[in-house]
Amino acid sequence: MRLRLLACLSLVTLCAGCNYVVLLGYLIGGPPSIEPEYDSMTGNSMTSKDVVVAVAVYAPKEVRYNFSHVDRELSKFITRKMLRHDIVCLNPDAVQQWLDEHPNWDEPEEIGRGVGATHVVYVDLTRYTLFDGNNHELYWGKAECDVTVYELDEDGEGEPTYSKELMTRFPLAAPQSTSDISRAGFQYRFMTRIAEEIGRCFYEHFNGDDISDAT
Numbered sequence: 001m002r003l004r005l006l007a008c009l010s011l012v013t014l015c016a017g018c019n020y021v022v023l024l025g026y027l028i029g030g031p032p033s034i035e036p037e038y039d040s041m042t043g044n045s046m047t048s049k050d051v052v053v054a055v056a057v058y059a060p061k062e063v064r065y066n067f068s069h070v071d072r073e074l075s076k077f078i079t080r081k082m083l084r085h086d087i088v089c090l091n092p093d094a095v096q097q098w099l100d101e102h103p104n105w106d107e108p109e110e111i112g113r114g115v116g117a118t119h120v121v122y123v124d125l126t127r128y129t130l131f132d133g134n135n136h137e138l139y140w141g142k143a144e145c146d147v148t149v150y151e152l153d154e155d156g157e158g159e160p161t162y163s164k165e166l167m168t169r170f171p172l173a174a175p176q177s178t179s180d181i182s183r184a185g186f187q188y189r190f191m192t193r194i195a196e197e198i199g200r201c202f203y204e205h206f207n208g209d210d211i212s213d214a215t
Helices: 002-014 020-029 037-042 070-083 092-101 108-115 183-199
Strands: 053-058 119-132 135-152 158-170
Touching (some): 037 158, 053 108, 070 092, 070 119, 070 183, 108 119, 108 135, 108 158, 135 183, 158 183
Parallel strands (some): 053 119
Antiparallel strands (some): 119 135, 135 158
């Protein structure tokens, strides 16, 4: 108990300019949570009973030219994030198999019917770059995407119920030297960040969660 009190006092000392009431609240109950935008806008929740989600990512040829499997990889990252937050998702390999077998699909709700999902989280990835402009000695990932949710009724008919444009930059504060991390390692962290920002549309998160992604 004494050690815990000393730790709390140390934090208070370090944050002499902070609001002590807010800091005390952090120490007692953790940082305040942020409600998923999907929940607040639709009045529904992806964690509700009987909700089964299929995640599908589309990337145009100009994006896949340099990153041939970015769409498949991102769908896996998003699915894993959602599963960890108690959202039931279909295996991304099964969703991808349906897409491969039905290349002429037209509307995202067709994916839901084909794989047996009640909701389709459809991500249109319009931009994906790793470097800070033309400087290939600095990693500063940038991605842009449109996230749309299609909800299917009992007859398998669907319509969009939620849509959001997202622009991701990683790291958040400043670029990272290519000498500090491998390309594969950076892409893993960057993909994780994109998936996290998409996932936060559907699950609760907390103030302070972004600290580790600042640099």
